[in-house]
Amino acid sequence: MALGGTFNARGAWSIYVRELMRAMRTAFQSILSPVLTTSLYFVVFGTVIGARMEPVDGVAYGAFIIPGLLMLTLLGETTSNSSFGIYMPRFTGTIYELLSAPVGVAETLIGFVGAAATKGLILAAIILGTATFFVDYEIKYPLAAVGYIMLVAASFSLFGFILGIWADSFEKLGIIPLLFLTPLTFLGGTFYSIDDLPGVWSTIAYANPIAFLVSGLRWTFYGTSDVSIWTSLGLTFGFLAVCVAVIAFIFKTGWRLRE
Amino acid sequence: MPDPILSIKGLTKVYSGGVKALDNVELDIRKGEIFALLGPNGAGKTTLIGAVCGLVRPTSGTMVAFGSDLARDWRTARARIGLVPQELSTDMFETVFRAVAYSRGLFGLAPDKARIEEILRSLSLWEKKDSQIRELSGGMKRRVLIAKALAHEPDLLFLDEPTAGVDVELRKGMWQQIGALSERGTTIILTTHYIEEAELMADRVGIILKGQILMVDDKASIMKQMGSTEAIISLAQSLQAVPESLSAYPVTLSEDGCSLIYRGGSGDDASSGNVEVASLTKALIAAGIDYVGIDIHDSSLEDIFVDLVSEREEGTA
Numbered sequence: 001m002a003l004g005g006t007f008n009a010r011g012a013w014s015i016y017v018r019e020l021m022r023a024m025r026t027a028f029q030s031i032l033s034p035v036l037t038t039s040l041y042f043v044v045f046g047t048v049i050g051a052r053m054e055p056v057d058g059v060a061y062g063a064f065i066i067p068g069l070l071m072l073t074l075l076g077e078t079t080s081n082s083s084f085g086i087y088m089p090r091f092t093g094t095i096y097e098l099l100s101a102p103v104g105v106a107e108t109l110i111g112f113v114g115a116a117a118t119k120g121l122i123l124a125a126i127i128l129g130t131a132t133f134f135v136d137y138e139i140k141y142p143l144a145a146v147g148y149i150m151l152v153a154a155s156f157s158l159f160g161f162i163l164g165i166w167a168d169s170f171e172k173l174g175i176i177p178l179l180f181l182t183p184l185t186f187l188g189g190t191f192y193s194i195d196d197l198p199g200v201w202s203t204i205a206y207a208n209p210i211a212f213l214v215s216g217l218r219w220t221f222y223g224t225s226d227v228s229i230w231t232s233l234g235l236t237f238g239f240l241a242v243c244v245a246v247i248a249f250i251f252k253t254g255w256r257l258r259e
Numbered sequence: 260m261p262d263p264i265l266s267i268k269g270l271t272k273v274y275s276g277g278v279k280a281l282d283n284v285e286l287d288i289r290k291g292e293i294f295a296l297l298g299p300n301g302a303g304k305t306t307l308i309g310a311v312c313g314l315v316r317p318t319s320g321t322m323v324a325f326g327s328d329l330a331r332d333w334r335t336a337r338a339r340i341g342l343v344p345q346e347l348s349t350d351m352f353e354t355v356f357r358a359v360a361y362s363r364g365l366f367g368l369a370p371d372k373a374r375i376e377e378i379l380r381s382l383s384l385w386e387k388k389d390s391q392i393r394e395l396s397g398g399m400k401r402r403v404l405i406a407k408a409l410a411h412e413p414d415l416l417f418l419d420e421p422t423a424g425v426d427v428e429l430r431k432g433m434w435q436q437i438g439a440l441s442e443r444g445t446t447i448i449l450t451t452h453y454i455e456e457a458e459l460m461a462d463r464v465g466i467i468l469k470g471q472i473l474m475v476d477d478k479a480s481i482m483k484q485m486g487s488t489e490a491i492i493s494l495a496q497s498l499q500a501v502p503e504s505l506s507a508y509p510v511t512l513s514e515d516g517c518s519l520i521y522r523g524g525s526g527d528d529a530s531s532g533n534v535e536v537a538s539l540t541k542a543l544i545a546a547g548i549d550y551v552g553i554d555i556h557d558s559s560l561e562d563i564f565v566d567l568v569s570e571r572e573e574g575t576a
Contacts, residue, residue, distance in 0.1 A: 008334065014364030025352065057391070093348030100342045101365040102313040102334040254316040259275065 011103040015111020016118075019085050021118050030081065031123060034073045038127050040074070041069050042134035045191065050135070056193050057224040060137035067217040068190025070127055074120050075210070078153050079254040081117035082160030086152040087173055090164070090256075098256060105251040108139050120153035137221070145220035151212060151236050158243035163254050183208040189218075209235060263287035264415060264446055265311065268443030271308055272470075280306040282470035284320070288415070288448060295439050295478075296450045296468035297564055298328035304450040305345060306419045307467070324415065338366055341413030345420040345450075347400045347431035349407065351393035358392060359406045366411030374434045378406050382436060395573035398429040405436070416440065419450040420458060421535045434460060435443055461567070466564060468571055488532020488560045492540070493517065495549035508539050519543075519550075522554065524557075 023030040046062035053061035089095040131137065167173040186209035197205055205211055211243050216232025219225035250257065272281040280303045298304050309315035311322055313333065320331040327336040349358060359375050379385040382402040385393060392403055409418060422430040435508055437460060451457055457464055467474040494498055497516035509523040518541040521539060524532020536555055543550060
């Protein structure tokens, strides 16, 4: 039975649904675990320590750390989910089915990256809901917040996809989220305003690209940020574009896929 | 020959390490046939399948399937091609039904429970439709892979070593299923280590070695052209050398001198070898050489394959 030479929407949808179901199959690892970890952050830093802290930029400390903690989970989970999603078929050999099917880069990205981004958004919603039990907060620009979270989720899902293609071992798969993303997010103003850092440390902190993401999300929440929202947006869109270009290159050359 | 449904021209694949896995392969596949691709390990069988199915990027050459160039109109062509890989590669935590339904969706077809049920029943998997694939036996897992490959109703099906690691009973069952698929009009290309499998199943046979197709022909034609007769004559008393009186016959003496080995006869005339062996036995008697037994048989496809590969390897050594 022939399929036209056009975009294979059913193929993309099949990958998307399957990836989401995979997450449901591993709900404890994919959803409960990060929510539990983030809740502990809210309890320790938001409720216990936060009660003794001064407001930052006019925002209560417990509320101040929400965007940073959200970003911490979002970056880690979208990257891990997406990288794992494409690495596992490569590792187990089931990638043959994807490569031999009439699906191209668009269908593959919509399926894998779309599912990883969706999981990220679901997590973000759960974390924000959980936060209401521990701290009082209001989102100043809710639409902008949703839009920015979607942008970051999509960008890091793409990044995770590249990681999953690049990695040739489980160790490599875990290196980037554990050794780079998590520390950089911690140091990217999750728990403090970068402008409060003394002297040269403030300058060094701005070399950390994650600081711009945390700052951008914080702006959508409270209208205050370390850097201009436009700078954060520009950087995020730039990162997204680079990821798309790299993935297009991977599919064009078959690097690590069709070798 | 009618227009082939798959036409491969000048296909070459050189891997990044410099290994030439395919070397200028030319191959046409006819509609509805079962084509067996024979070759030793590393001959290029899986690379050839991979190149057609999109798993391997060819270095050069063209492939046209169902009139569509696989490099340009790959979506159209791939939608009509199915692949059963050599390895048991599937999501072991997925249920049988969902795994097959996923394959159907991946190829762009609407969900069709009735069709999937039909496929699973034909492969005796319906009772296991809700089982996770990891719970199944090796033979069942392989049938799941076949079901997945059939989910989008391909016109051309590649089976890469379909019976590797499968016991004799299951292998026979698999042959029946392949035969049934062929009867329904699916063109089948299979690679196999079991020459018996090719001999039994295939309409045409291709022999590949070191990335080159050595020959492609109808199975019957190969047997006719390259077949021979072998007779092992067990002697009552050992000999030191082949007697001068037997020099007209293509015979050799075994290492222990206890047997004379005849290899001859022409595939053009299936009985010519037998006639010559009968003549040889008379010559033995005339020469006063007594024998106690004769084991005579025509060469199998396996003999032809082994001879051909050995000759080529000796030629390139």
